[in-house]
Amino acid sequence: xxxxxxxxxxxxxxxxSSVINCTYTDSSSTxxxxxxxxxxxxxxxxxxIFSNMDMKQDQRLTVLLNKKDKHLxxxxxxxxxxDSAIYFCAESRKGGYxxxxxxxxxxxxxxx
Amino acid sequence: xxxxxxxxxxxICKSGTSVKIECRSLxxxxxxxxxxxxxxxxSLMLMATSNEGSKATYEQGVEKDKFLINHASxxxxxxxxxxxxxxxSSFYICSARDGGEQFFGPGTRLTVL
Numbered sequence: 149x150x151x152x153x154x155x156x157x158x159x160x161x162x163x164x165s166s167v168i169n170c171t172y173t174d175s176s177s178t179x180x181x182x183x184x185x186x187x188x189x190x191x192x193x194x195x196x197i198f199s200n201m202d203m204k205q206d207q208r209l210t211v212l213l214n215k216k217d218k219h220l221x222x223x224x225x226x227x228x229x230x231d232s233a234i235y236f237c238a239e240s241r242k243g244g245y246x247x248x249x250x251x252x253x254x255x256x257x258x259x260x
Numbered sequence: 261x262x263x264x265x266x267x268x269x270x271x272i273c274k275s276g277t278s279v280k281i282e283c284r285s286l287x288x289x290x291x292x293x294x295x296x297x298x299x300x301x302x303s304l305m306l307m308a309t310s311n312e313g314s315k316a317t318y319e320q321g322v323e324k325d326k327f328l329i330n331h332a333s334x335x336x337x338x339x340x341x342x343x344x345x346x347x348x349s350s351f352y353i354c355s356a357r358d359g360g361e362q363f364f365g366p367g368t369r370l371t372v373l
Contacts (some may be wrong), residue, residue: 190353191364248362250304
């Protein structure tokens with residue numbers, strides 16, 4: 149079955165860049181997502197990338213995909229204290245069902 | 261983006277009682293809604309997929325008689341936790357699909373005493 153893994157914790161200083169990594173096992177993954185969850189809240193979709201892309205940039209966010217190694221990363225430039233949250237990567241296949249499988253989540257702590 | 265709401269946002273109930281959680285898509289119609297469960301400091305686990313007008317599809321290991329899902333309209337799905345027990349205490353999150361993207365509700369914190 150599908151398996152998505154992330155490191156549990158990352159601590160960075162305000163203003164530095166953060167890089168959150170994710171690995172997945174399903175070679176049929178078509179969509180790869182990054183979600184942000186603040187304490188006690190639901191999930192907010194930050195960005196997503198199609199499996200036929202290598203990179204996607206959206207303001208401070210850069211997503212890199214290495215499909216050969218099934219490795220996905222999220223880089224946050226100029227990290228702010230408001231970026232402190234849990235970040236989940238997720239994957240799904242193309243198709244009507246589109247079950248989304250979430251990673252274990254990485255807690256990002258931004259130190260002022 | 262599209263908005264998904266959940267009600268209630270938190271609920272405390274006694275063991276043995278049933279609790280109903282509502283998930284609504286506010287500005288779009290969702291033929292498919294998903295129910296997830298999240299334990300503290302853990303990832304989201306898909307419980308079931310709810311399709312409007314038909315029976316829900318449950319993931320392996322999820323008791324369909326305990327977690328009743330009804331998707332009676334294109335904007336509303338409900339999850340009823342029947343005969344709740346303390347081990348059912350969790351954060352329940354729904355999502356609704358608008359075309360290709362899933363939009364998540366804010367979640368419902370259930371505490372069973």
